[in-house]
Amino acid sequence: MNIAVIGTGYVGLVTGVSLAEVGHHVTCVDVDNDKISSLRKGNITIWEPGLEELLQKNITHGKLFFTTAHAIACENAQIIIIAVGTPENEDGSANLRYVEQAIIDIANTITHRVTIVVKSTVPVGTAHRMCTILQENLQHGVSVELVSNPEFLREGSAIEDAFRGDRIVIGADTLSAFDVMEEVYRPFRIPIYKTDVRSAEMIKYASNAFLATKISFINEIAAICEQVGANVDLVAAGMGMDKRIGDKFLKAGIGFGGSCFPKDTKALIQMARNVGYDFEILNRVVEVNERQKVLLVEKLLERFGSLEGKQIAVLGLSFKPNTNDIREAASITITERLIRHGAKVIGYDPIAIEYAKNRLNEQMTYAKDLEAAVSGCDAALILTEWDEIKEVDVRVYHVMKTPIVLDGRNCYPPEIMAQHHIEYHSIGRPSAGGQYIQPLL
C-alpha cells in the first residue's frame, strides 16, 4: 500500500521504517528541513538499536522516502498517518496545535479518498474533532475516514516492539476503515484489537497511566522497605510471580522520565478534571514521582550535610538505557539541584553526552569514561542502568576520593559493594542486601 507518515520524530520514523520493512511504499514528511536531509542520508537523531540499519536498507531498496512537501507525501497515499508531537501545555493538558496543523496540511493537499490515522497520543474526542476540522477544510467531493491507532512502542526497544508488540489497537467507526487497517498491519502478525475511536484514544492514556502507577507504587514500597529492613527487589520478584500482578514495571528506582509518562499522566489528570472528575490515584502517582526524582540528592545531603565544593559524578544521563534521549530524565533535575547546592558535577553516559550537552546545566562537565568521571570524586550517583555501568568491575570506584556510591537503579548487589569497602546506598534495600532464598518451584 502507499502510506504517508506526517512527522518524523521518534514515532513517525519507527512507524515509517517498520511499514516499509514489511513491504509498504512509505513517504515520510516533516516540516524540519534538517531532519529530512539527515534522514535522506540514512542518519537518525535519536539513537535506537537497529533503527539506522533498517532505515538505510529501506531507503536503498526504494521503499522509504523523505520529503518536506505534504503534497508529495500525500499525493498517492491510501493511508495518511499523523505522528506529530503532542507536548504538554502549562496546565498539563495535551497541546494539539501540531495535530491541528497536520490536519490542515492534509486538507489542503488531498484530492482523493483516503484513510487518516491518528497515531499521536491525543485526548479522547480529538479524532472526532479533527474529522470535523478536516471536513470543513476539504476540497469539494473528497471523502475521508478517520481512525485512531495509538502507539505503544518503547524507546530503546522500538524495533522489537514494532514487530513483536502485544497488540495493535484500532479505533474506527466503519467496517471499511477496519478492513484497510487490517491490510496495513497484517504482515506484522500481531493481534489487532478493534474498538470505537474514543475507547482507542483512552486505551493509550490508561495504559501509560497504569504503568506509571506500578512504578510509583513500587517506589512507595521501596521507601517503606528502607524503614523496615526489607529488600524491594526481592519483594517485587515475589509479587511478580503472581500472574495477576506480573513482574514488569516493578523496578524501584528514581522514578519515571522520558517524553511520555510524565506528560501523559498529567494530560489524563487534566482530561478527567475537564469532566469534573478528580483522578486522585494518578495525582499521587505524579507527586510520588517528583519526590523520587530528587531522592538521591536528599540522601546525599543527609550523608554530607552540605554539598558546597563537593565533586559529584553523575553516571547515566538518558532517561533509560539504550537511548540517547534525555527528555524529562532524572539527570536534568538532579544536576540542577546539585549545582544549586554548590557541588561540582561531572557527567558520564555511554552515548547521550552529545545530546545532553545543550540541555543540561552549562556548569556541568563531562568525562570520556566511567573511571574518568568518578576519579577524585566525593560521591557517585547512578541514574541510568546501562549495561556498561552494571557490568563494570566495581573496584573502579576506588579511584574516588571517598568511595561513596548512591545507586538510583539498584545496579549492584550490596554484598559485593560491602566486600570491596565501598559505601553503598541504593533504593529500598538494606545495605547488607537482605537474605535471598531461592524459591522452591
Ligand SMILES: NC(=O)C1=CN([C@@H]2O[C@H](COP(=O)(O)OP(=O)(O)OC[C@H]3O[C@@H](n4cnc5c(N)ncnc54)[C@H](O)[C@@H]3O)[C@@H](O)[C@H]2O)C=CC1
Ligand atoms: N516517543 C515515544 O516513545 C512515543 C511517543 N508517542 C506519541 O507519539 C507522538 C509523537 O511523538 P514523538 O515522535 O516523540 O514526537 P517529536 O516531537 O519527537 O516529533 C514530532 C515531529 O513532527 C514534526 N511535525 C510537527 N508538525 C508537523 C506538520 N504539520 N507536518 C509535518 N511534520 C510535522 C516535527 O517537526 C517533529 O519532527 C506524541 O503524541 C507522543 O506522545 C507514542 C508512543 C511512544
Ligand SMILES: O=C(O)[C@H]1O[C@H](OP(=O)(O)OP(=O)(O)OC[C@H]2O[C@@H](n3ccc(=O)[nH]c3=O)[C@H](O)[C@@H]2O)[C@H](O)[C@@H](O)[C@@H]1O
Ligand atoms: O507513550 C509512550 O511514549 C511510551 O511510554 C513508555 O515507553 P518509554 O517512555 O519509551 O520507556 P519505558 O520503558 O516505559 O520507561 C519509562 C520510564 O520509567 C522508568 N521505569 C520503567 C520500568 C520500571 O519498572 N521502573 C522504572 O522506573 C524508566 O527508567 C523510564 O524512566 C511505555 O512503556 C510505552 O508503551 C509507550 O508507548
